[in-house]
Every structure is written in C-alpha cells, then in structure tokens.
Amino acid sequence: MEILTQQLFNGLTIGSVYSLVALGLTLVYGILHIPNFAHGALYMLGAYVTLTSMLLWDFNYWLAISISIIVVGLLGVLMERLVFNPLKNAPPIHDKIAAIGILLFLEAFAQLMWGADYRSMSTPYGEVVNIFGTTVTMQRVLINVGAVIVMITLYLFLKKTIVGSTIIAMAQNRKGAHLVGINTNKVAMLTFLISGALAAIAASLSAPINLVFPGMGHLVILKAFVIIILGGMGSIPGAIVGGYILGFSESLGATYISNDYKDIIAFVLLIIILSFKPQGLFSKEGV
Amino acid sequence: MKIVRLLAFLIMLALVMILTGCIDDTSNDASGEDEAEADTDVEEPETEEGEEVVNIGFSGPLSGSAAFYGERSLNGMKMAVDEINEEGFEVDGQTYKLNLVPLDDKYLPNETASNAKRLLQENDTPIIYSPHSGGIKAMQVFNEEEDFIIGGYSSEPGITEEGNDLTVRIPPRYDGYMEPFTEYSMERYGEKIAALPTSSQYGKDWSENLLPYWEEQGGEVVYDSSIDFSKETDFFTTVTNALEEDPDVLFIGGPSEPTAKLASQARELGFEGGFIVMDQAKLDEMRKVVEEETYELFEGSVGVTPLVDSEYPGTDEFVEKYRAEHEEDPGSEAGFHYVSLYVFMEAMKEAGTVDEPAEIRAHMQDGLEQLPEDKQVYTIPEIGEDGGFNSGISMAAVEDGEIVPIEVEE
Numbered sequence: 278m279e280i281l282t283q284q285l286f287n288g289l290t291i292g293s294v295y296s297l298v299a300l301g302l303t304l305v306y307g308i309l310h311i312p313n314f315a316h317g318a319l320y321m322l323g324a325y326v327t328l329t330s331m332l333l334w335d336f337n338y339w340l341a342i343s344i345s346i347i348v349v350g351l352l353g354v355l356m357e358r359l360v361f362n363p364l365k366n367a368p369p370i371h372d373k374i375a376a377i378g379i380l381l382f383l384e385a386f387a388q389l390m391w392g393a394d395y396r397s398m399s400t401p402y403g404e405v406v407n408i409f410g411t412t413v414t415m416q417r418v419l420i421n422v423g424a425v426i427v428m429i430t431l432y433l434f435l436k437k438t439i440v441g442s443t444i445i446a447m448a449q450n451r452k453g454a455h456l457v458g459i460n461t462n463k464v465a466m467l468t469f470l471i472s473g474a475l476a477a478i479a480a481s482l483s484a485p486i487n488l489v490f491p492g493m494g495h496l497v498i499l500k501a502f503v504i505i506i507l508g509g510m511g512s513i514p515g516a517i518v519g520g521y522i523l524g525f526s527e528s529l530g531a532t533y534i535s536n537d538y539k540d541i542i543a544f545v546l547l548i549i550i551l552s553f554k555p556q557g558l559f560s561k562e563g564v
Numbered sequence: 565m566k567i568v569r570l571l572a573f574l575i576m577l578a579l580v581m582i583l584t585g586c587i588d589d590t591s592n593d594a595s596g597e598d599e600a601e602a603d604t605d606v607e608e609p610e611t612e613e614g615e616e617v618v619n620i621g622f623s624g625p626l627s628g629s630a631a632f633y634g635e636r637s638l639n640g641m642k643m644a645v646d647e648i649n650e651e652g653f654e655v656d657g658q659t660y661k662l663n664l665v666p667l668d669d670k671y672l673p674n675e676t677a678s679n680a681k682r683l684l685q686e687n688d689t690p691i692i693y694s695p696h697s698g699g700i701k702a703m704q705v706f707n708e709e710e711d712f713i714i715g716g717y718s719s720e721p722g723i724t725e726e727g728n729d730l731t732v733r734i735p736p737r738y739d740g741y742m743e744p745f746t747e748y749s750m751e752r753y754g755e756k757i758a759a760l761p762t763s764s765q766y767g768k769d770w771s772e773n774l775l776p777y778w779e780e781q782g783g784e785v786v787y788d789s790s791i792d793f794s795k796e797t798d799f800f801t802t803v804t805n806a807l808e809e810d811p812d813v814l815f816i817g818g819p820s821e822p823t824a825k826l827a828s829q830a831r832e833l834g835f836e837g838g839f840i841v842m843d844q845a846k847l848d849e850m851r852k853v854v855e856e857e858t859y860e861l862f863e864g865s866v867g868v869t870p871l872v873d874s875e876y877p878g879t880d881e882f883v884e885k886y887r888a889e890h891e892e893d894p895g896s897e898a899g900f901h902y903v904s905l906y907v908f909m910e911a912m913k914e915a916g917t918v919d920e921p922a923e924i925r926a927h928m929q930d931g932l933e934q935l936p937e938d939k940q941v942y943t944i945p946e947i948g949e950d951g952g953f954n955s956g957i958s959m960a961a962v963e964d965g966e967i968v969p970i971e972v973e974e
Contacts, residue, residue: 395853486800
C-alpha cells in the first residue's frame with residue numbers, strides 16, 4: 278500500500294512536469310501548426326536563466342523564476358518574429374527544419390555560455406515531509422501545486438479574457454479570426470510568449486530535483502511530443518491528461534512490471550490509444 | 565521593421581550576455597570550471613640552440629558533453645609539460661623539450677583514430693594519449709603497425725588483455741575494486757544489495773563484475789536495474805522501487821553530479837545503508853553537488869580515494885599547484901596524466917631514444933624506478949607484462965562524515 282501511494286505521488290510529480298512542457302508545445306501547434314522541436318531548448322534555457330539570476334544577483338527563487346519567465350517568453354517571441362513568421366508561406370517542412378536548427382543553435386549557445394558541466398540548483402524548499410508513510414519533499418509538492426495553479430490560470434485566461442479568446446479563435450480557424458479583425462501576428466507572438474513562459478516555469482520547478490546541463494531539454498521534449506500525439510495535437514486538455522497518463526504509467530509500470538521496460542510501457546500505451554483513437558484522446562474540437 | 569527586429573535581437577543578446585556575464589564569480593562550488601575553453605591552446609616550447617622537440621599527442625573530448633573530463637585530463641599533462649620544459653631533459657647527450665599536441669575527438673572512437681593518423685603524419689608523435697576505452701581500442705587496430713605507444717587512461721581491463729605490445733594502461737583496473745568494496749560494505753551494513761548504476765556500457769560492466777562476486781560472498785542481490793542519466797527527469801520512481809526491497813547497500817555510479825543527486829534522493833526516501841560508488845564518480849565532486857560541508861549525507865560510501873585526500877609523496881605539491889592554476893581541486897584524471905608523462909620521459913632517458921616506441925616501452929619499468937619522489941602524485945611500483953600500471957587499489961570510505969582511507973591488502 279505504502280509503495281502504491283509513494284509511486285502515485287512520484288507519477289504525479291513527473292506528470293506535472295511533462296504536462297507543463299506539453300502544454301507549451303500543444304499551444305504552438307494548435308495555433309500555428311508548427312511542431313516546435315526547439316521547445317526543449319527553451320526548457321533548458323529557462324533553467325539556466327533561473328540558476329544564473331539566483332547565483333549572480335542572489336535573487337530569491339521566485340524572483341529568479343519571474344525573470345526566467347520573461348526572458349524565455351521573449352525569446353519565444355523572438356523566435357516567432359525572426360524565424361517562423363517569415364516562413365509562414367513556406368512549405369511546412371521548412372518550419373520543421375527551422376525548429377531543429379534553432380534547437381541545435383540554442384544548445385551549442387548554452388554550452389558556450391555556461392560550459393558543458395552539470396550544475397545544481399539549490400532550492401529553499403529542500404525539507405523532507407512524511408505524510409502517511411509517503412515521502413515527499415517540499416520542492417515536489419511545489420511542482421504539483423505549481424503545475425495545477427498554472428493550468429487553472431491558463432484555462433481562465435483562455436476562456437474568460439478577450440485576449441485569450443483570440444487565441445482560441447485563431448486555433449479554430451485562422452482565416453475566420455483574421456476576417457473578424459483579430460491581429461493574427463499579435464496572437465502568434467502571444468502564443469509563443471506563453472509557450473516560452475510555460476517552459477521556463479516547468480524547468481525552474483523541476484531543476485532542483487535534477488541537474489542543469491545543456492542537454493536537459495532532451496529529457497522532456499521527446500516525451501512531450503508523445504503526450505501531445507496521445508492527447509490530440511493542439512488540444513489543451515489532451516496535453517494535461519496525456520502528461521499525467523505518461524507520468525503514472527512510468528512510475529507504476531516501473532513498480533509493477535519492470536524498471537527496465539518502463540519506457541516501452543509508455544510507448545505501448547501510445548500505440549494502443551492511437552489504434553482506438555487515431556486522432557488522439559481529445560482531438561481538436563475546441564482547444 | 566528591420567530596425568525594430570535588429571533592435572529586439574540586440575536587446576535580447578545584451579540581456580543574455582549580462583545574465584551569463586559572471587556566473588563563475590559566485591561562490592557556487594558545483595559550477596566547476598569554465599575557463600577551460602581557452603585552455604586547450606598549447607604553446608610550442610621555446611627551444612634554445614641545439615635543443616630538439618618531442619611531440620606528444622592527445623586525443624580526447626574537448627567539446628560536447630564530456631568536454632570537462634577531457635579538459636581536466638589535458639590540464640594534468642600540460643602541467644607536467646610546463647615543468648619538464650623549464651629545464652628540458654637529456655637523452656643520449658641531446659637535450660629535448662616536450663610539445664603537447666591536443667586534438668578533439670568529441671568522445672568518438674572513429675575521431676580518435678583519425679586524430680591519431682593526423683598526429684603521426686603531421687607531428688610524428690611517439691606517444692598518443694586517449695582518456696576513453698573506445699578511442700584506445702580504435703587506435704589499437706593500427707598502433708603496432710604504425711609504431712606508436714598508446715597512453716591509455718581507462719580502467720577497463722580489456723584494453724590490456726588483447727596482448728597489444730605498445731599500450732600502457734595508466735589507472736588501475738576496475739575489477740580490483742570488487743573485493744575490497746564488497747568486503748567493507750558487507751561487513752559494515754549487511755548482505756542485501758540493490759544495484760542502480762548508470763546505464764552506460766561501463767556501468768553494466770561494473771554490475772556484471774560486482775554482483776556475481778557479491779553473491780559468491782554470500783550476499784543477496786535484491787534489485788538489479790540501471791538509470792539512464794540522460795533520459796530520467798526524476799530518480800524518485802526507480803529509487804522507491806529499489807528501497808522497497810529493503811537493501812543494506814546501494815550500488816551507484818556514473819558521472820559524479822547525477823550520482824550525488826541519486827544518493828541524496830535515496831536519503832530523502834529514508835535509506836540509511838551504505839553506498840558502493842563506481843570509480844567513475846568521485847566522492848569529493850559528489851559532495852560539492854549537494855552543497856554540504858561534510859560527507860555526512862554519503863555516510864558509509866566506499867569509493868576511490870579522492871586525489872586531494874590521497875597521501876602519496878608528491879600529491880600535496882601537485883594539488884596545491886593545480887589549485888593555484890585552475891582554481892579547483894584536481895581529480896584523479898589530472899593526477900594520473902601528470903605522473904604518467906613524467907614516467908614516459910624517464911623511460912625515454914633510460915631507453916636512450918625518443919623515437920623508438922618499442923625501446924621506450926621496454927624501459928618503462930626503469931622509468932618508474934627513476935621517477936623522483938616529489939613527482940609521485942601516485943606511487944606506481946611496477947608495470948605489468950600486459951602494459952598496465954600496477955599502482956594498487958586506493959580506496960576510501962566515509963566514516964562519521966569524513967573521508968577515511970582504507971588499507972587494501974594486496
């Protein structure tokens with residue numbers, strides 16, 4: 278029993294990180310139909326910016342995260358302006374190639390700037406708490422709670438504000454949105470801003486339980502793609518549910534089946550779900 | 565619009581520059597070295613009239629994910645070269661100086677092989693170093709034919725088991741650690757072990773050696789898996805499962821930093837037993853990651869003695885000098901590369917030649933005996949028939965929050 282609750286909690290933690298990363302990815306895909314391979318690099322930069330502001334200016338953790346959100350968000354906007362916007366009339370393959378190019382560029386850039394070695398981010402929330410035999414650390418609680426808050430905020434923003442509705446409108450029909458007077462350029466930039474911010478939040482929350490290094494984006498990006506395919510490309514509830522499905526299947530699969538096969542379990546699950554729902558769990562109706 | 569774009573780009577660039585500006589000026593211990601990127605340039609030695617130059621080759625990872633490892637290795641060699649070149653050395657009445665030629669192989673064996681060819685053609689190097697077993701094996705394909713010595717920094721026994729006459733294995737073989745590590749951990753903590761090393765080939769080799777030996781000694785393997793440090797975001801899941809089997813000892817290893825994270829997460833989950841730490845991870849580097857002053861968190865770990873805690877005749881001087889130059893503690897890779905270059909130089913003197921590798925190899929034992937005591941960062945009494953340095957096992961354990969060297973009976 279104890280191990281089940283412990284593993285459920287572990288799955289929840291890892292699922293929260295996956296969901297946050299997948300959300301950013303699915304937003305961009307839903308609106309611009311770009312598979313943003315560089316999203317993992319944004320995640321990595323988010324961790325580095327937080328770490329740097331903590332070390333360099335002795336900022337506290339929360340302030341450092343805010344700076345990271347702004348910097349990485351703006352970097353996302355810059356990516357849209359400099360790379361994806363000029364390519365909007367090009368064949369779709371060009372977007373994909375450009376995204377991979379950005380990924381390689383940003384990784385090499387991080388290595389040049391911060392060096393190749395592993396760094397660790399210290400957290401003010403390191404203490405261990407025991408709840409009914411389940412071991413949690415404050416940082417992990419923070420990841421879970423933080424993820425839920427971010428998801429709710431995002432939901433309210435999209436559903437309850439005019440600006441948010443423009444994003445949904447554009448996801449539903451780009452031309453239609455343009456016709457009713459929505460500035461599609463602005464919406465595209467806004468989407469990249471949110472996407473970068475989500476990556477920065479996910480990275481800053483999860484970095485203290487792992488390490489910060491130039492290749493850290495690979496840890497999550499492949500799984501994030503699995504999640505958005507699983508949940509339906511462009512679907513927001515799909516990204517959230519998909520993230521938790523993957524997190525739980527990893528932790529429970531490792532426990533009750535085999536640790537060595539836990540990645541296989543996740544991918545088998547993907548195949549099964551896609552055979553029954555080829556479009557993904559929440560395919561495209563209303564973001 | 566163009567101007568706006570350019571402006572936005574410049575502002576972002578400036579912001580990033582500011583952010584990265586002086587991350588290393590802070591007191592973060594774990595940030596390690598970064599000045600190294602400029603360090604791979606090596607100056608040619610100044611030669612006076614009548615002096616000649618011997619080129620020494622090096623092919624290791626100087627970029628990519630293992631760059632810090634290659635750079636530390638190279639730093640050790642550079643220190644030795646600088647010291648030797650102050651006076652030069654005399655072989656058969658002729659004064660020589662050393663010239664180090666480092667090339668980057670990005671940790672890829674095929675690159676090592678082509679680097680070696682290039683070093684031979686352009687620099688005519690009698691000795692080529694490589695700090696990874698893949699690269700060493702790639703060079704072994706042609707080193708006897710093309711006549712050069714491989715200075716191999718790898719504890720993989722395989723590199724000296726093939727009967728290659730011109731390979732020198734610098735560190736001790738890792739299989740020597742099995743017995744003392746097992747004995748210590750079993751006695752102090754108990755008979756149940758859970759294995760969670762890195763999932764690299766090297767981690768698997770270690771598991772395959774350690775676990776059967778552990779069982780032979782009457783122990784029990786309760787959990788046997790591995791962790792891919794390049795794929796796992798969180799180690800809690802795996803560690804929870806391993807601890808569910810109630811082990812007395814955890815076998816962990818891989819690069820120092822993730823290994824340290826793994827150990828501290830095991831402690832968070834309530835593990836109170838000991839750790840057997842693979843030789844790839846170094847206890848002193850692990851401590852820096854968890855930002856603790858003492859080794860308390862790693863109580864009961866057995867591993868390779870960190871160089872800074874070793875007590876060979878030349879260690880203190882080397883450590884001091886290295887700290888002054890690089891502002892960090894040297895690891896064993898720097899120490900072994902340093903001492904081995906001195907041994908090669910002494911062997912050249914004894915052999916009376918700088919360009920006949922077979923002769924140099926034949927006089928390695930004399931070279932080891934001639935090595936002055938103050939250069940013995942590690943004491944290496946002999947070189948085996950197979951070309952491996954028999955420096956003996958140097959192990960340490962954490963007891964009461966401190967590193968304690970453990971005597972190993974040979």
